[in-house]
Amino acid sequence: MIVKPLIRSNICLNAHPAGCKASVEQQIAYTKKQKAESSVRNMQHAGGKTPRNVLVLGCSNGYGLASRITAAFGYGAATVGVSLEKEGTESKGGTPGWYNIIAFDGAAAREGLTAVTINGDAFSDEIKRQVIETARKLGIRFDLVVYSLASPVRTDPETGVMYKSVLKPIGAPYSGKTVDMMTGKISVVTAEPATEDEIAQTVKVMGGEDWRRWIDQLLAAKALDSGCVTVAYSYIGPELSHAIYRSGTIGKAKEDLEKTAHTLYAQLKGSLGGAAYVSVNKGLVTRASAVIPIIPLYLSVLFRVMKKKGTHEGCIEQIDRLFAHRLYTADGVVPVDSEGRIRIDDWEMDETVQAEVNRILERINEENITELSDLEGYHHDFLAANGFDIAGVDYEKDTAVFNTV
DSSP states (O other): OOOOOOEETTEEOOOOHHHHHHHHHHHHHHHHHHHHHOGGGSTTGGGGOOOOEEEEESOSSHHHHHHHHIIIIIHOOEEEEEEOOOOOOSSSOOOHHHHHHHHHHHHHHHTTOOEEEEESOTTSHHHHHHHHHHHHHHTOOEEEEEEOOOOSEEEOTTTOOEEEOOOOOSSSOEEEEEEOTTTOOEEEEEEOOOOHHHHHHHHHHHSSHHHHHHHHHHHHTTOEEEEEEEEEEEOOOOGGGTTTTTTSHHHHHHHHHHHHHHHHHHHHHHHHSOEEEEEEOOOOOOTTGGGSTTHHHHHHHHHHHHHHHTOOOOHHHHHHHHIIIIITOTTSOOOOOTTSOEETTTTTTOHHHHHHHHHHHHHOOTTTHHHHSOHHHHHHHHHHTTTOSOTTOOTTSOOOOSSOO
């Protein structure tokens, strides 16, 4: 079939298999180029400490996929990845993540890298047991565990109760501008405040409970190596978005994630000489961010400002820098802020960048949005996350969507 993007309300409902494959291959090529040019990855650095056996929870998209690519193709690590994706059928396409993991697994196999992908619910204890058994069969213990799960729902494995997350402000309604990236039309969106139950459910889904459960079970099974590090991903963002994000329901979940990092740090430090961190990453185009009030407009302006300064990064560039200049430094020291967090969002939150973004946002309207923002770049990233608008891909070609790239 000919696969064209199906977009509704800033959400892309389908994916292009060949485009997803090309995107993964581009990220791999970037990583291999960085490896060839960077001495940071040489074994003599940091006493030879580089990732060797890596578990990535949420491995099929965005930062999780970039983490797995970086570990495997940047450092030669064996990787086990977990994701829950929908397979394509003969009549209906699969999710972007489904095609991404097929592309990754194929590329890893061609280069002789150990890579096992498990398609299942990472919140379940069944999948945790499956990962542990996989590690045993491979004869490895994980020295890095990346927690990059993003799901709207989670079923508690102990109670069987399903919890649902919401993206809402707390205490009062929030109104903010948003932009339709297909038309450039700016509108105001209002979100009503969350109930106490919605706040609690969001923390259950997106907080640190499952991360802690993973580490507890991996430790109990002796599946973690000496010096093991675990890192979870988060976002803070600009003050203008705090009411809907950092001070809203998602922010409460992220606070819980950060508290969990402190608990896990002490636990891993005491038992294995390891560590746990939350990495605060840069704002990027994701399925979630595209529907958050103010974020699409903010990101389109941010991209323009950062590209002009030469500091803009996508997922793979960001994670490459995280590994090379935060997690695996030449002196073995992981730089953190006063809260113990890794701040790889430092270029986004640079005072001069934020000041320029704010100046533009005060002036922007539908007449000047093309001039004052990088709406085109935002639009590209939005499509590329689903395998569309990738250079070199023939989108007029008949494409099989079943179990193929």
